[in-house]
Amino acid sequence: MFQISREKYFNTWSAKSPAAMMFLPARLSVSLGAYSFSSGAYTSFPFSEHIKLYEHDADGRYCRLTAEHNGTVLQLEYWKSDPWTVRGRVSTLANGEWGLRFLPVLTVGFEGDGCVSRAPDGSVAMALRSYRFAVALKDRPIRECLTDDEGYVGRRMEELGYYAPLEDAPRPRYRSFLYNLEETPVIDFALCAANGDAGARAGAEAALALEQDALDAIRARAGEALQQEGRFGCCAEALRDVMAWNTLADFKNGRVLTSLTRFWIDKKFGGWFLWLDDVLYHALCAAWSGDWATARCNICASMENAVPAGNLACLMSEFTEWVDRSQPPIFGYIVLKYYELTHDLSLVRQVFPTLHRAHLWWFEHRDGNGNGVLEYGSSPDCGDGHFKRTKLAAKDEAAMDNSPMYDSARFVPEAGTLNMEDVALNSLLALEGESLAKLARALGDADTARTLSAQTDAFKRRIDERLWDEERGLYANRHWENGFVSPSPTSFYPLVAGIPTPERARRLVEHIFDESEFWTAAPLPSIWQKDPAVRDDVYWRGRMWPPLNFFTYLGLKRYGFQEEAHRLAQRSAQVFARAWEEERACYENYNTFTGVGKSVDADPFYGWGALLPLMWVLEFVDTDPDGGLSFGSISGEAMQLRHLRTYLGQMELRLGDAAQVDLDGRTVFRSNARGRFSGFLYESHYAQLTVPAQPEESWVEFPAAEPVSVCVNGAAVPPAARLSLPAGRAARIQLWY
Known part of the structure; x- marks a missing residue:
């Protein structure tokens, strides 16, 4: 359970708020809230557009964010002087009202079991099993109380104002401290875990006594992660920060993983979820940021989406499980890239059987017309997830939910697939076969490697023959009966699998850099510009998506189009860097004509957005x-x-x-x-x-x-x-x- 080292015990594990620092083994956290008199509202700072996330060391040694509430802007910093001790500081950056009437609240307590008690002398003990915790404060709060939930103080102020009486709960799990910004515009505090009360108090007091130069030294050591100087130098730090802020604890399943986004966890999926491909992309990004432990956790968590039918499920969550479908097969490729960087053969040995079985599943269940070239679909007798056995379920499996490519497709129930052979699916599955063959060789399984290689070579020939549109000079999705549909950047995916001849590869490259087709301000639009849907600017209908650019970039590199790959990486980095530096945002997708990320259909701090800065790192x-x-x-x-x-x-x-x-x-x-x-x-x-x-x-x-x-x-x-x-x-x- 929670396979992490002690260096990561204290970190921003809670999905409730990025402002919370949690000691994971005890589920004890220190969190920040604030009450504004002018609005009468209290916030516990769930992630929103009012929060900006800055530096975040993967081990939580230094983290910084800013949070705005009704015009008042606070900066929150955490430093870890050792794995057991955290120093924190809340600083006022801007006042939206008189500081007396703006009241921050620090709350320390247990999300699960744990005991908080007040002795007759007024001292407070916090304990769980052999752990003892202590809090040290530089300035005396205006009030404090022991509560049975972390929102108690905020609710009381919303009901009765900031002079509301506060009472200790009979069975408290939290300790809350109330301040105002008039008296304490800067709030310094420390929290320590130990095996005795005296040791915990001493550790917290020692951390609180650290001078600024000592805190600066901690911050400097935390900054010794992947760094890049030069044009778009922010790309390397973005890999670290996007992965670190989105890496959370899944308490239901006892694991750590990098979530897609902090926005969706409670609002959409009931407290935990694992969308398959995203978490694998996060494994790749975390590995390149230097956080191999988190990369490994993400890969292992993804393998837990394996289901009895043989596939890796598209989505597992508290509210719904989509086991009737998978997602585009990038699984073996991601594990191979992780292995090439780390040489962690033990992980390969652990996950290879699951990967191999999932690879075979596609050929067994997604060849709806039996011609050996596959389609996305939804399987019968597999769970009761939302949209099962519908066209929407098949599009979910494609991970391009409302792409115009699928407008003319229909779901064929008796086949369990769409009536459309898919370029991305087949190309990625060919890449998967190659990747698994390499992993098998690394494991010393020459027979499996030979079999996979032979099957993959034959599969590539079928793809090349069936999905090449000679009239337009590119690959495209193809109806069983009605020919080809509008191309998207997936038309270039055969490059990453080594499918086209050199002549066909050159023709593909011409399309990529054609300004009337795919070469836009933020390339590559998710449908080419000759399709009117490119102007819809609604999710997969015309916007630029990082995974599409990523696999196109890899394909260009594979065929030796180094200058062309550089052009794509450069423009992708430019789009990313502008939003990162101006908004501290890593968007899920971008407007292809303007490069603007902000949209009702684009999450602003989304994990796979880090594929764009990763491309720039890989360029070197x-x-x-x-x-x-x-x-x-x-x-x-x-x-x-x-x-x-x-x-x-x-x-x-x-x-x-x-x-x-x-x-x-x-x-x-x-x-x-x-x-x-x-x-x-x-x-x-x-x-x-x-x-x-x-x-x-x-x-x-x-x-x-x-x-x-x-x-x-x-x-x-x-x-x-x-x-x-x-x-x-x-x-x-x-x-x-």
Whole structure:
């Protein structure tokens, strides 16, 4: 249950409010509320447009947000001096009314079991099992009380005003402290967990006594996560912050996962939910932000959507379970990318049987017309989830719920599918087959790998033959009877699976960058511009969606369209960075013609929005499909990436006049060559990489190595740490030292 380390025990786990800091093993939290006399309203600061989320270390060592209530703006900061102790501060940034009449409330207590009691001398004890908790306050509150729920003080003020009498509850679980901003515009507090009352008090008092320079040092250490300097440098920090703020505790199922958004949990799904593909995207983003533990938690949580029929269910939640359908098959690919970065073979071994069974399920249940090219659908005799056995359920499985691509499709009950073969489904399933074959090889299962590879190769040929629209020169969804429908960015998904010939790939690229089709201010519209629905600007009807850009980008990279991939990553990062820097928003989708994210149909802090900044990070460093890492800059621009966690070690990459790689603080590679280096390995006695062809003679060096043997393009050369390379030819370098 809650497979996390002690470094994460204190964190923003609660879905009720991002302003709450919770000690997860005891479900004890400190939360912030506020009462405004001018409005007569109290808020416990649930996530809303009035809250802006800023820095958030993955382990909760430093977090910062601002929250507005009726014109008053508060800043809340948390610092963790150690895994057991939190220092907090509420600061007034703007007054919407006289501070005497604006009353913040700090509440500390247990969401589950736990005991809060007041002794005859007035001291308060807070305990659960062997845990003891203490609170230290810099300034005396105007009042305090013990309550049986955290909203008691707020309700009393809404009923009777801010002088309302407060009484201790007979069986309290919370302790509330009431302030006003006239007397305490800054509220400093600390909370400590220990195994004894004296130790808890001492820990809280010590944290409260920390000077600002000590707090600044904690903040600096917390900032030693993935960082990027250069154009769109905010992208790296955004990966960390979006993942950290959306990572929550699912108490119903005893697990930690990165939710889609804080908005939906209680309002739509009853306190917990897991939408399959989103949480897998979050695993990828968390891994690249350096938080491998959360990435692992997300993958494991996603595998818990496995159901007896064999598929991974589309949605599991308190209110509804959609087990009759799945979601686009990205499962094996995400696990493969996680493995390439981490070399965590134990996780691969754990999840591979579930992934393999889910892969086979598609071929068994989604070939409605029996021609070997698949459709989305909804299975019979599988639960009672909303919309089961309807066209809407099949569109939910596609994860493009109201896309115009499906307007003309119909659900065929006897087949259990739409009457439309889907480019995204088939392409991603081919990519899935490739990914699972690679994972099987990593596990030493050569027979399964060969079988998957052979099946996938035959499947690709069927896709290429059936879903290529020669008249328009691209792939598209195809009706069983009536031909092709309007293209969307999924028309480019065959690239990521390696399906088209080089000639067909070039024709696809022309469509991507055609300003009358897909190359808009915020590319790529979810339906091409020749379809009038592109102007609807309603959810999947015309807006730009991060997953569509992400897989198109990966496809361009696979086919060697490096400059074109850079153009897409650059414009996607530009759209993202503007909203992030101006609004501190990471939108679910964006208006394709304006790049504006704000919309009734776009959540403002949505997990898969982080795929856009991830593309910009991957534009400079990525795992190599053939092993190792690739890095470099196609554009030649200067950039520095720090604190990238890889299986080779903590990596720092500098690009400019020369490329430099540091691992764990030691410079291991430098070169004046430009472009994309690939296949980079640096191990205890062996190093390798491939240098792209250069227009002029170039050099590479391995400053930390004393080579005894060196090969360039398979030929031995005199061993040296610095090598000169001739112009005009790529060089594969191998060193033994």
